[in-house]
Amino acid sequence: MEFRRGSNDDGLDRRFWGRSQALWSAAKREGRYPSLPNDLLYLSHWFSSVKLTQNSVIMPDTHTLVNDFLNKLKKRKIEGSKATAKLTAELLRSVISQQRLPNTNQAGALIHAIKAIGEQLTTANPVEVAVGNIVRRVLHIIREEDVSLTTASIGGLSLQGLSDDEEDNPLVSAAAAAAAARTTLRPPSLQTLLEDMTPHSAATALHHSSSSAGDSEDKTKSTDKNSRSRKLKHNVIETVNELIQDIATCHEQIAEQAVEHIHHNEVILTLGSSGTVIEFLCAAKEKKRSFRVFVAEGAPRYQGHTLAKELVARGLQTTVITDSAVFAMISRVNMVIVGAHAVMANGGVIAPVGLNMVALAAQRHAVPFVVLAGIHKLCPLYPHNPEVLLNELKSPSELLDFGELSDCMDFGIGTGSPLLHVVNPAFDYVPPKLVSLFITDTGGHNPSYMYRLIADYYSADDLVLQQRPTS
């Protein structure tokens, strides 16, 4: 959920700024500097972040914080996407608050610093995609806040310019501000997409109008700066706080929708255990829905057992089955509800191992396969070879006792090559065609709609966190 403060409402449509930025960087790549309006030239300082690396000094204490977190990620001490997401957001918040910002191009410096940390974090445990998601979200927040701040100031400028030069029509900027307010206040959806058409033209008009005010800009710039630098940081931190809040409450948001999906006397099947699923089922129970739950135990971790315990404690009729009995039971099931590790841009799901099998069984019997996913699980990347690259092989000791099989692993006898191999993948990839519905904290979505959600939450510039060497 995006939420904007009133002070920014008189800004421009951010889509316009994104475009002008893209235009600018394209021009720079080609080595030509188009005769851009002055205000854009001024803005370009904000975006040419690359040269300002030396300014982005991380304070020593954040350095230890980052290292500590990195270590934990590397050693697989932090697991579970929600916990990781929350910790990442908190870490980034403290990094932002302690980051010393230069006088010019603050957003660029901030983005650079976050990207540098984000790169380390994502390589520390590439499988835990929630880390990358949150880093991208925070980057997106910085970009947005920056844009809204600049538009606010420019909005002010343009008004100022109008008083000097009375040729322009004040109605145009007022319309733009109104449109911006509309787009930012409302959650993005297909309808808003259509409505956006009008503010766009308005924004272009405004762009022309503000260009004429370029001369007066230099005077106001210096006075603006201090307040703006504090404002940017303040705004970003505030929005990151909201993000943390969102992550913390995503369970509740999702669970609120439970009554719409679970009906009387239904049979729900789930596999393994997921905090979101527990909340979801219990929310339906609290609303006096009576239904039964089949829990597949979820080998090799058998978290299904704890889930069953939990559900029974809350008074739900629960049946525990083995993973291999899923197909036998699925014909009696009305809906499959499961959690996810990550949701990819194509609507594919990285989920605990065994779920692909459940999804296939569900498809065969035309049972809806519903995936609950907090918005922090949305990953803007497309999966490539997800069975291998987005998977983690855990210790085989979860499956077997080493001691019992130690004689099978005596490499001194035979050819010397291990005859016994135990594979314990942590995740399954469920392709989007097997998923019927995603329930996120913003509502239910079709797998094919995921890319749209992603476009709202992430900037295209941040998809690749790895920074190429600038030299």
Place this chain on the structure above:
Amino acid sequence: MGAKKGGKQEDAVEDMPHVPLKAILLADSFNTNFRPITLERPKVLLPLVNTPMIDYTLAWLESAEVDEVFIFCCSHSKQIIDYLDKSKWVNQPNFSVTTIESYNCIGAGDALRLIYERNVINGDFILISGDTVSNMVLKQALDEHKERRQKDKNAVMTMVIKQSKPSQITRQTRLGTVELFMAIDPATKQLLYYKAKSDNQGNLTLDKAFLAENPSISLHNDKQDCYIDICSEEVLSLFTDNFDYQHLRHFVKGLLGDDVMGYKIFTHEIHSDYAARIDNFRSYGSISKDIIQRWTYPFVPDVQFSMSNSANLERHGIYMASEISLSYSSKIGRFTYIGKGSSIGGGTVISNSVIGEGCKIGSNVLIDGCYIWNNVTIENGCELKHAILCDGVVMKSESVLEPGVVLSFNVVVGQGFEVPAYSKVSLLPQPVKQDSDEELEYADNNSGIIPVTNTLENGNSSSELEPSDVGIGGRGFIWSISEVGHEEWRHSVAPIPESKLIELTQTVFDNLEINIQDDNVFPIADEQESGNESDDENRDEDQIFEKEIEATFLRGVQENVKEDHIILEVNSLRLSYNMALENCASALFYSMLKLALDTPHNSPANLVDNTNDVISRWGKLLKPYIQSIDDEIEVILKFEEMCLENGSEFAPVFVLILHLLYDKDIIQEEAIHKWADEKEGADESDKVFVKQSEVFIQWLNEASEEED
């Protein structure tokens, strides 16, 4: 008193969280198993799946929330300290690494004494050597240790063990170490007995008193010692008090053998966690494979737990680091690790191997089960099986390594040369004089670094002049393996050759047969008395004693020696074997019956006649040894036993011979009665002979009544 103590200990518990957990890491194994490699580089810095061993140990200690580690360096200490200075371990928050250097330690004992003098350890600490790979969760073991310490101040040490079955054939574990026997109290987990068997026999000897003292023990030969010990500070002072403790396990044996101080050692068995120590080349290979198979998760190559470059895990357990150049036609088999910047030529087949960084492997090379370290060059057409190649080794084209070869640093194998199996090749000549291992290590410390440069220069200048051991254009000395020739296959990375296995299987069977025969020939004399079958030592002695008596008796019969002389000899035997009179009686009686049995006979009646002859001739011999009723009963029991086991021909004539013994006044009526009474409560199967002699006993009864 007790209450007071309790109060104090509670305070101690409250203080616990403030006491930082310390660990002593011995960065020296104090043995020569990794020669010749360890002449040039300390064992703990040898790469294990492209990461130095010490990194695994340190990473584990860090994850186990140890606060302070004292690394004890001895040989090549400078290399270790240099490495640590460059590594990430030195500047970690919440994890301090301190090195302690020494030049004149010859064993772990010395090391611990030195650490004790430094006075850096207070409270519990973890003792580990720098070649241990583990991912165990320490907390539980630590808590158990602390809890025990509170109850019993003498519980000074907790030893971590893990189930691991030894091979039935080779009697060694998968880590190449000898089979380990442990006796553990199943209730308290106290370690009562610890013995590493070096011989090939499956026998184990326990003290009778030991069994008497411990009502319940469980004996294990399927436990592996992980060499992770949680010790209390007393351990250090104990080492200081006892100068003869040199190895860590000397100390364990010392404590177990010493009843005076009453110190106790406990065990903690881990199940799902992994822990193992690299002791020799075989364990190096086994543990490398375990790492590749991810038993050591999260300390696996695709997780960055140390400084080394991480690799990506692909299907079939293949780990690939970055910047690898693979030829189109090369085949990378399962469970292989390929390090950063290595290149592999066309037609090359690699399986079950680890290839380090910057290696250049030509085309049509066959590599199976090899451990290739960094910057190794292998030219076209080479063939390598189960070998270890250290940094900078060059193999010229078409050369071959037989299984079990170890090529130390910078060795060059000449073109087309075939290195024989199990050879160890080094640029350094083999140390000539080897009086004892300890001296060897000592010499190594002093001169470990100097000869490296010397011989390298020599090698450079004289490689054209003197023919090298490893072919034309090669450099290196093949070390002779005469000293422990037969042990080579045990400790090599190569699997044990088929022929060797067959041979070993044969000996195992032979041993079994011998044991079975032994049991037949020498029935256990005093089973009831010793009351325990595992009381092997006594049984062995009994058997030897019986054999001696029999030999003496037979010689006496053949040479017609005077009875007095035989008695004299038997007496001396009795004293030297520390046997009771009844043992002599039963042994002599047994010999007599055996003689009768061996005399040709064609019917049971004939056998009785034979026995009659023998007993009338030599019966007097028994007189001095049969002084009480108990001795007589012993003789009857012996006879009974014999009938059951190998002298079954006597079984039908049991009563007749019993009568004979009665007639000859060797056994009195009373003894027979008592014997019958004793057997009253026995099993049905044991009563066979009592029943047989029922009539005889009745007759005896009647006779005595008549006399009255």
